[in-house]
Amino acid sequence: MAMSANIMNASQQPLLRAQGLNIEIAGRHVLEQIDLDLMRGEIVTIVGPNGSGKSTLLRALIGAIEPTSGHVRQASGLRIGYVPQRLHIDPTLPLTVRRFFNLPGRHSRQAIDDALARAGIEGRGETPMTGLSGGQFQRALMARALLDNPDVLMLDEASQGLDQTGTADFYRQIEEVRNTVGCAVLMVSHDLHVVMRAADRVICLNHHICCQGLPEAVSAAPEYRALFGSVDEEALALFRHDPHHHPHGGHEHHGAEFHQTEHDDAQ
Amino acid sequence: MLNDFMIRALFAGLGVVLAAAPLGCFVVWRRMAFFGAATAHAAVLGVALSLAMSISVFVGVLAISLLMAIMVTLLSNRGYAMDTLLGVMAHASLAFGLVAVSFVTDVRIDLMAYLFGDILAVGRSDLAIIWGGAGLVLLLTMWRWQALLLSTVSEDLAYAQGVNPQREALILTLSLAIVVAVAIKVVGVLLIAALLIIPAAAARLISRTPERMALGAAAIGAFSVAAGLWGSWHLDTPTGPTIVCAAAILFALLSVIARPLSARFAR
Structure with missing residues (x-):
């Protein structure tokens, strides 16, 4: 299926952009000052504790929730697979x-x-x-x-209910889709270890964006550790990230510096 | 041939059940059964007001039904459960309607005719209104079918794919009000909801796709109208209720026959 011309021509423009997004539900601040750009071909994972507003963020991005202030802009003709x-x-x-x-x-x-x-x-x-x-x-x-053939694939805890083989298939499929279809993937998950392995960028959300960046950087960030506890070395090895698979090198990455480890890709 | 009152009654009934069939399916799928009943109850107030103001009963009923539907939609954002709100609105408008009717002393009203309908008294102009309204509702539901169906399956999936489920719900509400307004003469206020729900519920037992369920509901509704007219002629019973009885008997028969089928499809 042909991709929308607008999207093809503007590959440097974000597919999806949230600016200053605030959402209040029944007087509670569910999301505060969210700024988020999603570029073609990147896999972004949102992690955060229960009730931190992860699903609300996805639903705001598809237009199911009207923001209290701020706005969401979708590239024209954007196809979302949700x-x-x-x-x-x-x-x-x-x-x-x-x-x-x-x-x-x-x-x-x-x-x-x-x-x-x-x-x-x-x-x-x-x-x-x-x-x-x-x-x-x-x-x-x-x-x-x-x-x-979506431009953006949005997954909200989509691997729940899958057995081990199913989960492995599932993440393999996501990477495959990104590589063949070239769509962006935005997913929410609790499944920290596996998800961080597949992500280009991790956003740690607790009503506001605590920190974001490469998986290794985020998992080392104090904000992340405050939410999830420190991550042991074995788990960190899982978060290895291959820069050659990274379609966009030029993101701003907040959070700590990270050091590329010399291990082989042992996945 | 339209001179024969039985023929006119048959065509009036067919018009109503054809429009009610797809609509009734949505009422069942979206668990709006009480919504149909509440809209119908509000119609009594519409009858009283249109008699007092000497306007067409069709217009008065349509206006009040729509007003009630919109009020329920607005109030439901204030934290009441839908069934509670509908209960308040339905019974309040029925009571206000009955009180209002008593004020219209200069017009002799046969309230029974509006509560139970009088399909045998359908005239040519009634037929035109019924088929006009039914045709409009059929066109609306066919035009919006895919979007309505997706919104019914999941509002979030609808939003993600550029369908506004709130607009679809409004179209459904509007169609419901039209069907109530045209059906009031045929089966009356108290039995309109039956013509929406019973054929659709019966068709569910023998359907594997939404389209087949809508067609099945239309066929079951049409058969009920024919059987009800025939039965009331031979048994000398009130026609509207006899039609509903025929539909209910069909539902019961199908429940017995289709049980092995549904067991086969269940997981």
């Missing part, structure tokens, strides 16, 4: 996987069958959504989000 934290489909709504994938745009039978095969749920097209297991459901949501 995988929500959970999705309840009412049992009175008969919805096969294939029908769900055809919402809101229609896709060819072949395109859907291929997407299902890639997601590891081959031949499930005629299964009702409510008949999928938790892991299969999650895979189906992800496959649907990718079907439109």
Whole structure:
């Protein structure tokens, strides 16, 4: 599918930009002064404790929550593939996987069958959504989000309910998608170790952005340690980051300096 | 042939159930069953006001139904549960309607005709209003079908893909008010919600996609109208309630027959 001309021509422009974003819900400051740019091809992970506003931030970025002040700007014609934290489909709504994938745009039978095969749920097209297991459901949501060749893939704790193989597949798929489709990936996760391995940039969120930067830098930052405790050396080894896979070298990285370790990539 | 009152009744009933079928599916999927009933109850106030002001009952009912729907939507942001709000609004408007009717002393009102409908008294101009309203609702729901369906599955998925679920909900509310206004003559205030819900609920038992459920609801509704007219002719029973009884019997029969099917589809 052809990418929007606007987006192609303006590859240096952010796909998505939040400026001075404030969100108050029922008198509580859920998000304060969030500034965020998302560039094509980067994988950004948002980490933060429960109730720190991670999901709210994603929902504000897709336009589901009106900011109290500040604004969100999407590149024109931006296609977002969104995988929500959970999705309840009412049992009175008969919805096969294939029908769900055809919402809101229609896709060819072949395109859907291929997407299902890639997601590891081959031949499930005629299964009702409510008949999928938790892991299969999650895979189906992800496959649907990718079907439109999104410019941005947004994942809200999307690996929950997946078994170990499923989780590994899942992160492999994210990197693969970034490399082949070239979309940006913005994800929220609790799964610190695995997520930090795949991210180009980590944003540590606790109502405001505490710190952000390369995974190694963030995990060493005092703000991060204050939230998650210090990270042991073994875990740090997992956070190794390969600069050659980094599509944009020129980000500003807040937080501590980091030293590139000399270990082999042992993933 | 439209001179025959039974033929006119048949066409009036068919018009209502055809428009009510897709709408009733959304009412079931979105758990809005009580919303339909509340809109219908508010219609009594609409009848009283339009008689007092000598305007068309159709216009009065439409206006009051819409007003109630909008008030419920606005008030629901203030922290009351939806069912509580609908309960307050439905019964309040029914009570105010009944009181208001008693003030209109110079007009002899057969309130029973509005509570239970009088499909056998449908005239040519009523037929025009019913089919005009039903056609409009059918066009609206077909035009917005994909967006309505996606908004029903998940508001966040809708936002992410550029569909505004609030606008879709408004279209649904508007359609609901139109159907109530045109159906009041056919089945009356108390049974309108039945024509929305029962055919859709019955069709769920034999449907695997949303479209088939809507078509099934239309077929079950049409059969109920025909069976109800036939039954009331032979049994000398009130026609509106007999139509609803026919739909309910179909629902019961399908529940018994379709049980093995639904068990097969369940996980």
